[in-house]
Every structure is written in C-alpha cells, then in structure tokens.
Amino acid sequence: METRTTLPIASQRALSTTAARCLNIDNINPNIKAAKYAVRGELAVKAEEYRVKLAQGDKSLPFDSVIFANIGNPQQLDQKPITFFRQVLSLLENPLLLKNKEALRTSFGYQDDVIARAEKLLAEVQSVGAYSHSQGAPLIRESVAKFIERRDGYSADPQSLFLTGGASSGVNTLLNVICNGPNAGVLVPIPQYPLYTATLSLLNATCVPYQLEEQKAWGTDLDAMRRSLQQAKAAGTDVRAVVVINPGNPTGASLSADDIKSVLDIAAEEKLVVIADEVYQTNVFVGEFTSFKKRLRELQQEVPAKYDNVELVSLHSVSKGMVGECGHRGGYFELVGFDPLVAAQVYKFISIMLCPPVIGQCLVELMVNPPKEDEPSHELYQKEYNGIREGLHKRALALYEAFQRMEGVECQEPQGSMYLFPTITLPPKAIESAAAEDRAADEFYCLRLLDATGVCVVPGSGFGQKENTFHFRTTFLAPGTDWVERIVKFHSEFMAKHN
Amino acid sequence: METRTTLPIASQRALSTTAARCLNIDNINPNIKAAKYAVRGELAVKAEEYRVKLAQGDKSLPFDSVIFANIGNPQQLDQKPITFFRQVLSLLENPLLLKNKEALRTSFGYQDDVIARAEKLLAEVQSVGAYSHSQGAPLIRESVAKFIERRDGYSADPQSLFLTGGASSGVNTLLNVICNGPNAGVLVPIPQYPLYTATLSLLNATCVPYQLEEQKAWGTDLDAMRRSLQQAKAAGTDVRAVVVINPGNPTGASLSADDIKSVLDIAAEEKLVVIADEVYQTNVFVGEFTSFKKRLRELQQEVPAKYDNVELVSLHSVSKGMVGECGHRGGYFELVGFDPLVAAQVYKFISIMLCPPVIGQCLVELMVNPPKEDEPSHELYQKEYNGIREGLHKRALALYEAFQRMEGVECQEPQGSMYLFPTITLPPKAIESAAAEDRAADEFYCLRLLDATGVCVVPGSGFGQKENTFHFRTTFLAPGTDWVERIVKFHSEFMAKHN
Numbered sequence: 001m002e003t004r005t006t007l008p009i010a011s012q013r014a015l016s017t018t019a020a021r022c023l024n025i026d027n028i029n030p031n032i033k034a035a036k037y038a039v040r041g042e043l044a045v046k047a048e049e050y051r052v053k054l055a056q057g058d059k060s061l062p063f064d065s066v067i068f069a070n071i072g073n074p075q076q077l078d079q080k081p082i083t084f085f086r087q088v089l090s091l092l093e094n095p096l097l098l099k100n101k102e103a104l105r106t107s108f109g110y111q112d113d114v115i116a117r118a119e120k121l122l123a124e125v126q127s128v129g130a131y132s133h134s135q136g137a138p139l140i141r142e143s144v145a146k147f148i149e150r151r152d153g154y155s156a157d158p159q160s161l162f163l164t165g166g167a168s169s170g171v172n173t174l175l176n177v178i179c180n181g182p183n184a185g186v187l188v189p190i191p192q193y194p195l196y197t198a199t200l201s202l203l204n205a206t207c208v209p210y211q212l213e214e215q216k217a218w219g220t221d222l223d224a225m226r227r228s229l230q231q232a233k234a235a236g237t238d239v240r241a242v243v244v245i246n247p248g249n250p251t252g253a254s255l256s257a258d259d260i261k262s263v264l265d266i267a268a269e270e271k272l273v274v275i276a277d278e279v280y281q282t283n284v285f286v287g288e289f290t291s292f293k294k295r296l297r298e299l300q301q302e303v304p305a306k307y308d309n310v311e312l313v314s315l316h317s318v319s320k321g322m323v324g325e326c327g328h329r330g331g332y333f334e335l336v337g338f339d340p341l342v343a344a345q346v347y348k349f350i351s352i353m354l355c356p357p358v359i360g361q362c363l364v365e366l367m368v369n370p371p372k373e374d375e376p377s378h379e380l381y382q383k384e385y386n387g388i389r390e391g392l393h394k395r396a397l398a399l400y401e402a403f404q405r406m407e408g409v410e411c412q413e414p415q416g417s418m419y420l421f422p423t424i425t426l427p428p429k430a431i432e433s434a435a436a437e438d439r440a441a442d443e444f445y446c447l448r449l450l451d452a453t454g455v456c457v458v459p460g461s462g463f464g465q466k467e468n469t470f471h472f473r474t475t476f477l478a479p480g481t482d483w484v485e486r487i488v489k490f491h492s493e494f495m496a497k498h499n
Numbered sequence: 500m501e502t503r504t505t506l507p508i509a510s511q512r513a514l515s516t517t518a519a520r521c522l523n524i525d526n527i528n529p530n531i532k533a534a535k536y537a538v539r540g541e542l543a544v545k546a547e548e549y550r551v552k553l554a555q556g557d558k559s560l561p562f563d564s565v566i567f568a569n570i571g572n573p574q575q576l577d578q579k580p581i582t583f584f585r586q587v588l589s590l591l592e593n594p595l596l597l598k599n600k601e602a603l604r605t606s607f608g609y610q611d612d613v614i615a616r617a618e619k620l621l622a623e624v625q626s627v628g629a630y631s632h633s634q635g636a637p638l639i640r641e642s643v644a645k646f647i648e649r650r651d652g653y654s655a656d657p658q659s660l661f662l663t664g665g666a667s668s669g670v671n672t673l674l675n676v677i678c679n680g681p682n683a684g685v686l687v688p689i690p691q692y693p694l695y696t697a698t699l700s701l702l703n704a705t706c707v708p709y710q711l712e713e714q715k716a717w718g719t720d721l722d723a724m725r726r727s728l729q730q731a732k733a734a735g736t737d738v739r740a741v742v743v744i745n746p747g748n749p750t751g752a753s754l755s756a757d758d759i760k761s762v763l764d765i766a767a768e769e770k771l772v773v774i775a776d777e778v779y780q781t782n783v784f785v786g787e788f789t790s791f792k793k794r795l796r797e798l799q800q801e802v803p804a805k806y807d808n809v810e811l812v813s814l815h816s817v818s819k820g821m822v823g824e825c826g827h828r829g830g831y832f833e834l835v836g837f838d839p840l841v842a843a844q845v846y847k848f849i850s851i852m853l854c855p856p857v858i859g860q861c862l863v864e865l866m867v868n869p870p871k872e873d874e875p876s877h878e879l880y881q882k883e884y885n886g887i888r889e890g891l892h893k894r895a896l897a898l899y900e901a902f903q904r905m906e907g908v909e910c911q912e913p914q915g916s917m918y919l920f921p922t923i924t925l926p927p928k929a930i931e932s933a934a935a936e937d938r939a940a941d942e943f944y945c946l947r948l949l950d951a952t953g954v955c956v957v958p959g960s961g962f963g964q965k966e967n968t969f970h971f972r973t974t975f976l977a978p979g980t981d982w983v984e985r986i987v988k989f990h991s992e993f994m995a996k997h998n
Contacts, residue, residue: 021808021836022739022771023739023841024838024841028841029676029678032848035847040851071630074629075626075629076626076629076630081626081628087593092592094586108599108602127574128827129827130573130574130575131575165828176531177531178528180527180529240521273521311522326628326629327628327856329855339523342523348539349534352539352694353665353671356828357859359858
C-alpha cells in the first residue's frame with residue numbers, strides 16, 4: 001500500500017493574490033457563476049455551521065437543535081428505512097451472509113422472500129461493486145417496465161428506460177441533450193424546484209417561466225403557459241420542452257387528468273418535449289396520481305394523428321415517496337416517442353459516466369417490485385409503508401394549521417409532495433430592513449428565522465415567485481411540534497418588531 | 500400505492516418521421532453529437548448483445564463466453580470484494596443487524612472492528628439513505644485528509660476535499676469549472692482515457708493533445724508537452740490546465756518524481772491547473788507511486804516563490820486498485836491552491852446534484868482507513884489485498900508474454916494500472932479491408948476479434964495514437980489463460996488472411 005513516512009507537516013499555505021493563479025472568480029465558466037441553487041445555498045451552509053457548533057457543545061446559540069426543513073431528506077430526520085429494502089441491500093453488500101441462511105432467519109428474522117430477492121439480484125449484477133450496463137442492469141429495467149405497465153395499464157420498453165443516480169442526474173442528462181445553445185428555451189413552472197433553472201444556467205439555455213396559480217391550489221394555468229410560450233417565441237426563443245413537476249415541488253399540487261391532457265395538447269401542437277418530473281407520485285394526499293405516460297397512451301388511442309409524435313420523458317426516484325432513500329441516489333427515466341437516433345445520443349452521454357450506482361439500481365428494483373400480498377415480508381412492508389404515509393399526512397396538517405394561526409401567512413391546503421409553500425405578507429419596515437442588507441425580504445425573513453430558532457427553510461425567491469410576493473418552502477418531515485412552535489413564536493416577534 | 504387496473508396494453512407505437520418530432524439528430528446539442536467514448540461504444544454494445552445471445556442459449560456463435568476486456572471492471576470478472584469492506588457496508592445498509600452482535604460474531608465471523616466501524620459511520624451519516632453534506636460527510640472527509648497526510652507526509656484540509664460519485668464525476672466537475680468557452684484549452688495526454696476528450700467535447704472546449712513516448716515505456720515527454728502548449732498558445736488558445744494520468748491509462752506508465760517536478764514546473768511557469776488523475780495509485784508494479792501533492796509540497800518548501808500558487812487537483816476512487824468497487828461509484832478530489840471564491844463555485848456546482856452516493860462515501864472511508872495491524876480484521880484484509888495484487892501482476896505478465904509471441908505485436912512491459920496497450924503492425928491488406936468498411940484499421944481488427952472470439956477490447960483510436968500506428972487496450976483482469984489463447988489464435992489467422 002501507500003508509504004507511511006512521516007515527514008514534517010507543512011502548514012496551510014497562505015492565500016495569494018488572485019492574479020498569480022490561473023483561475024479566479026472572473027475567468028471561470030460564467031454559466032456556473034450565474035447558476036443559483038438556494039436549497040443548498042447560504043442558509044443551508046449557515047445551518048450546517050450551527051449544527052457543528054451545537055455538536056461541539058456551544059451553548060451560546062438560542063436553540064438546542066437545527067431543523068433542516070430546507071430539503072426533502074426524510075432519513076436525516078425521523079423516517080426509518082423500510083426493513084425489506086434494507087435487508088435485501090445488506091445481502092447484496094455482503095453475499096457471504098447467504099452462506100448461513102438459517103442464522104439469517106433465526107437470529108435476524110430475514111424472510112425467505114428477502115433471501116430470494118437478493119439471490120435474484122446478485123445473479124443479475126454479479127456484484128454490486130461491478131459496473132453495470134450504462135442504462136442500468138437489464139433485469140432491473142425489465143422490473144421497472146413491469147411496474148409502469150401495472151401502474152398505467154400500458155406497456156413499457158426496458159430499452160427506453162435509463163436508470164440514474166437520482167432524478168437530478170436524469171434531468172441533467174435530458175436538458176443537456178435538448179439544449180443546443182442560448183436560443184433553446186424550456187418552459188419551467190414558477191415556483192419550481194431550482195434544479196431546472198440551475199441546469200439551464202449551466203447550459204446557457206433560456207428558461208421560459210410560466211406562473212402557477214396560487215389561488216387555485218397552485219394549479220397549472222394553461223393560459224399562462226401558452227402566453228409565456230408565445231412571448232418567448234415572439235422574442236425568437238426556440239422553445240423545445242416543457243417541465244411539469246407533478247405532484248408539485250415546492251407547491252405539493254396534483255394535476256388532474258384534464259390538466260395533463262391540456263399540457264399534452266400544447267406539447268402536440270407546439271412540438272415540445274414534455275419533461276414530467278413525477279418523483280412525488282406516491283406523495284399524494286388529495287385525489288389520485290395520473291402519470292403523463294398513461295394519459296398520453298389514452299390520447300394516442302383516441303386521436304393517434306394528434307398525439308403519436310409527442311416526446312415525453314417521465315422521471316422517478318427512490319428519494320421521495322415512502323421510500324425516502326435519497327442518500328442512495330437511485331432513479332430512472334423513461335423515454336417515450338423519442339427518435340432512436342436521439343435516444344442513442346442519450347445513451348452515449350450517460351455512458352461517459354459509466355453507470356449509476358448499482359446498489360441504488362437495486363433499490364429502484366425493490367421500490368417498483370415490493371413484496372406481494374402472499375409473500376412473507378408483505379405484512380411488515382405494508383405496515384411500515386402505511387405508517388410513513390400517515391405520519392407525513394399528519395405532520396403536513398399540523399404545520400398547515402400552525403400557518404393558519406400566524407398573522408399575514410397564507411397557505412394552500414396540503415395536497416402532496418413533502419412541502420408547504422406559504423405566502424408571507426411582510427410589513428414595509430421588514431422590506432426596508434432587508435433592502436438595507438441588500439437582501440430580498442423573504443431571504444431576510446428566513447435568515448432571521450434560522451438565527452433565532454435553528455429552523456432552516458428556503459426563501460421563495462429560490463424557487464421563483466410573483467413580483468412583490470414572498471414565500472418560503474418548508475418540508476413537513478421533521479417530527480414533533482416543537483420546531484413548528486419555534487416558527488410560530490419567531491413569526492409573531494418578527495411581525496411585532498417590524499410593525 | 501399505485502393503481503393496478505389492468506387496461507389493454509398498447510402495442511409499441513410505430514416510429515414516425517423525424518420531421519414530426521421536436522428532437523432529431525441534427526438539432527440536439529451538437530456537443531453531445533461530437534463527443535466520442537469508445538470504452539462503451541459500438542464494440543461494447545455488440546459484446547453485450549453476444550452475451551445476451553449466449554445467455555439465451557444461442558449455439559450459433561463461435562465462442563461460449565464473452566470476455567469484457569474493454570473496461571476496468573474487476574468484479575464483473577473474477578475479483579472478489581474485500582471482506583472487511585463488505586461486512587461494514589452490510590451493517591450500514593441494515594443497522595438492525597447490530598441488534599444481535601453475538602450472532603454477527605458467531606454465525607458470520609464479523610469481528611469487533613467491523614462492528615465498531617459500522618457504528619462510527621452510522622453515527623456520522625445517521626442513515627446511508629439520507630443526503631449528506633454536498634461535499635461528503637465531514638467525518639469521511641477528515642478520514643481522507645488523514646490518509647493523504649500519512650501517504651504524503653503533508654497535511655490535507657477536509658474543507659478542500661470533495662467526495663464524488665467515482666472519479667469520472669470529479670473530472671466532469673473540474674472541467675466544467677475550468678472551461679469558460681471554446682477558447683479554453685486543456686492539455687491531455689495521447690493516448691488518454693477518453694473521459695477527458697469526451698468531456699471537453701461536451702463543454703465545447705479545446706483539447707490540446709500531447710504525445711506520450713511509447714518507446715520510453717509511455718513516459719511523459721516534457722518537450723512534447725511544451726511544444727503542444729506553445730503551438731496552442733500561438734493559435735490563440737487559452738491553455739488553462741494539464742491532465743496527467745498517473746499511473747497511466749491506457750498505458751500503465753508510472754511517473755518518476757523528476758517527471759512530476761517537470762510537469763509542476765510547466766504548470767508554475769505557464770499558470771496551468773494540474774489535474775492529476777491518480778486513481779491507479781496502488782496499481783503499481785514497477786517503482787513507487789509519488790503523488791503530485793507530495794511533490795508539490797516538497798517544491799513549495801524548497802522554492803516557495805515559484806510553486807506557492809500552483810493549483811492542483813488530485814483525484815482518487817474506490818473503482819480501481821485492489822478495491823475494485825467501481826459499481827459503488829465512490830471517489831474524491833482534493834483542491835490545492837485554489838482561490839476560495841473558485842472553490843465556492845465548485846461547491847455550488849456539485850450541490851445542484853445534492854450529494855454523492857452515501858454508501859460509496861462510506862466505502863471511500865474504508866479504503867483510506869483499512870484495518871490497522873493490531874485490529875482483528877487486519878490479517879484477512881492483508882491476505883485478500885495481497886492476493887488481488889499478486890493476481891493482477893501475474894495476469895499482466897501472462898498477457899504480456901502472449902503478446903511477445905504474436906507476430907507484429909509490440910507491447911511495453913506492464914508497469915501498473917489495469918491495462919496493456921500493445922501496438923499492432925497491420926498488413927496493408929487489412930488496412931484496405933478496413934477502409935472499405937469505412938473503419939480505422941484497429942477498429943476493424945478489434946471488431947473481427949470480438950466476432951471471432953468473444954473478447955472485447957478497445958481500439959487505440961478510442962484513446963488517441965500517433966498517425967499510422969495502431970493499438971488496442973485490453974485489461975488484464977480476466978482470469979485464466981483461455982481468453983489469451985483465443986487472442987493469439989485469432990491474431991495468427993487474421994495476419995495469415997490479410998497477408
């Protein structure tokens with residue numbers, strides 16, 4: 001292995017002047033400089049500093065814990081992983097455990113379906129330490145295809161499925177392929193998950209925003225979408241795709257089958273690629289999830305001439321839902337209606353990074369193919385799954401009720417996803433104080449909230465919002481009500497101070 | 500969960516004309532179209548098709564197994580994972596196993612250091628299913644810093660370390676930051692690992708090739724590097740960085756401390772960022788690995804004025820070495836001498852993808868901090884580690900000897916990495932036959948080799964080679980000698996046919 005000679009440790013070199021280096025802030029890739037990603041921005045960095053201080057025993061802070069409500073990170077908070085998933089993954093990581101199945105059963109309660117699944121996946125991937133096919137292991141893609149078939153009632157082709165390192169990496173791939181220069185435009189909902197605007201910045205492409213309707217539970221306003229599209233086209237932008245996040249992030253809104261049809265109508269008429277971010281498809285409290293793929297197939301049966309050429313990509317992930325395994329970076333996307341030559345370029349692009357994490361791929365397989373009713377792990381799986389689902393709904397409602405008690409705060413009823421996105425009406429004095437610090441008023445509010453309570457949320461400006469409105473996004477993942485009461489108390493003091 | 504109504508399954512939609520879709524091969528991102536990545540290109544796709552055919556019982560092929568020698572994928576072939584690593588990972592995936600430590604010990608032979616390490620890592624990450632800090636979990640970065648300190652004798656700063664999803668994703672990050680437009684140039688060795696040229700294509704930046712010296716065991720020719728640099732500068736290219744792959748891929752060559760100094764000299768004089776791809780740092784058969792970081796720190800002590808502003812980034816990975824866990828996508832890079840404002844942009848860029856796979860991060864920790872001599876898992880670890888190392892060396896030598904027996908094949912003695920990169924002198928008739936198929940002669944050769952033997956290697960053109968020379972890259976990972984004899988036999992028939 002490496003040599004272990006202990007030479008004198010050099011002290012950290014002092015920072016030198018910018019001019020002496022090759023790279024400085026003014027000459028690196030300007031697209032990176034321009035990109036914004038508030039979910040892990042200044043507030044998150046500060047929250048992490050507070051966390052470290054508390055861990056080091058610092059008693060000077062006015063709170064005793066940091067609540068990371070800035071990001072949908074279920075297992076960082078209270079959510080326990082689903083036992084079946086993790087039992088299988090433990091066997092995949094150490095197949096030698098399979099040499100003593102009796103001990104697995106008697107000492108650790110591993111059921112036969114856990115063992116059988118691990119053996120099946122190992123037979124496919126050989127080792128989770130080996131590169132797989134760049135699109136993902138064939139058997140896993142077949143399993144995803146069957147899941148889509150069961151969900152939608154329409155077949156799916158494993159060859160059109162691409163496993164990914166979380167949905168984020170899928171979005172990155174797709175926008176890379178679609179955007180061919182500064183003139184390429186993509187319709188993005190506002191508010192949106194900032195992955196979209198950030199990636200468009202990185203690609204130096206044009207973001208064409210369309211406003212969601214807050215007063216209609218953050219529904220998709222098709223007229224607004226058409227207006228934005230026409231304006232962009234009139235300005236010379238080559239609008240190529242429309243992003244729909246359903247259920248919505250940060251809004252939680254669920255699209256009806258009719259709204260989905262309207263989006264597909266616009267896509268068919270205007271030749272837009274539909275990017276359906278469906279990672280919250282199981283986080284639905286109100287109504288029922290309809291996939292874009294299903295609706296498209298229905299419409300293709302009804303009016304093939306109109307819909308047959310619609311290009312749709314649908315994304316899913318192990319990060320959200322009741323799975324909540326975001327640290328594993330697993331996900332997939334399905335290409336529908338793409339030119340095979342374009343799909344081949346998608347393949348080449350992803351192959352440069354070799355393959356998505358194989359253990360994450362296996363987790364995708366477990367997510368889309370959980371224990372069946374007659375299998376021994378089913379009962380526990382179902383109990384855990386339902387428990388997580390009910391817990392999320394309960395916490396969403398508790399937070400929603402707290403917001404209703406707060407002066408100047410309005411929030412749409414929770415419908416799905418993992419977030420609430422309330423409006424805050426801030427007094428003029430607060431807006432002035434924010435301006436004096438060269439900050440947007442909602443950013444100012446969120447920073448003060450963090451400093452006073454340790455609760456980290458993300459200002460609405462990080463997602464986009466109508467001018468002169470202020471919001472913040474908070475997850476409803478954190479357990480207990482203490483942190484909610486911290487927000488309530490802070491808010492009333494903040495309002496009093498700035499009135 | 501999702502609805503399971505079984506509606507009639509629609510047949511796959513027929514492909515429509517290109518014109519009716521938004522995206523076609525001529526209007527997508529031209530940089531993707533231009534990128535080349537032969538390691539997973541046409542040959543690899545064909546090899547996979549053969550594999551599937553064989554698995555389906557097809558008896559029509561002239562071979563009974565496919566040997567994927569196109570890619571350094573140790574565990575796809577014979578290499579067994581190191582037990583200590585996988586035992587710890589199994590506990591991280593299912594922490595409930597820790598509830599019965601006695602059974603872990605008695606039924607599965609888990610040692611106390613395995614259990615202690617798992618508990619330590621779990622205390623840090625909470626759950627491998629949770630997002631970590633975007634740069635990687637702090638404790639893991641500290642562990643990497645200590646490893647670098649032990650290896651080099653110079654301190655490392657955890658804040659300057661970025662855990663990645665394999666080294667590939669690190670290279671992608673760095674080239675994204677460095678390249679600010681078509682005029683930005685990066686010196687890349689020829690032959691090289693095509694990740695570099697592919698990523699530069701994706702960024703529409705300029706690849707400035709410098710030739711390695713085949714006759715000097717693929718050594719780095721500093722004069723050639725300077726010449727390429729001056730030519731590129733004269734042509735108006737803003738050369739910003741130099742890539743060094745050490746030990747080399749595809750060449751296996753190891754740089755001496757003197758050669759490293761010469762590269763650092765050029766970097767200091769010309770203000771170039773040094774990108775040191777050191778993923779094969781433990782795959783060294785001849786001489787000893789010296790890291791760029793260590794050499795730089797030594798020179799900084801000797802002549803601070805000259806070297807203090809050198810910007811260096813060093814990459815490492817769990818994919819190669821005796822670890823061979825490429826499917827886990829783990830790695831890191833260390834920034835040395837970077838402007839803090841630039842480092843902050845690196846952070847923002849990676850944060851958009853949230854975090855590298857957490858289980859891969861934990862594997863990085865295990866790689867850099869293996870069982871110590873007085874710990875119970877040490878003996879087995881050392882035995883497995885040495886066994887893999889010796890096996891690799893033995894196979895490299897066997898393959899090298901086979902190449903010496905082959906007419907018109909010349910190969911440098913194996914020095915390191917996982918590859919041999921022989922020259923093949925092809926008869927004119929073979930070159931003509933290749934041209935008739937619109938192929939480079941080495942591509943033609945490799946394709947015929949695959950069709951005849953099931954052995955998949957990568958033509959030299961995929962890595963770059965001097966004009967009118969032909970090579971191929973093969974890993975020496977596959978066990979046994981049968982596949983080597985397949986190559987020998989094919990080669991002699993090929994030469995006879997085309998003479």
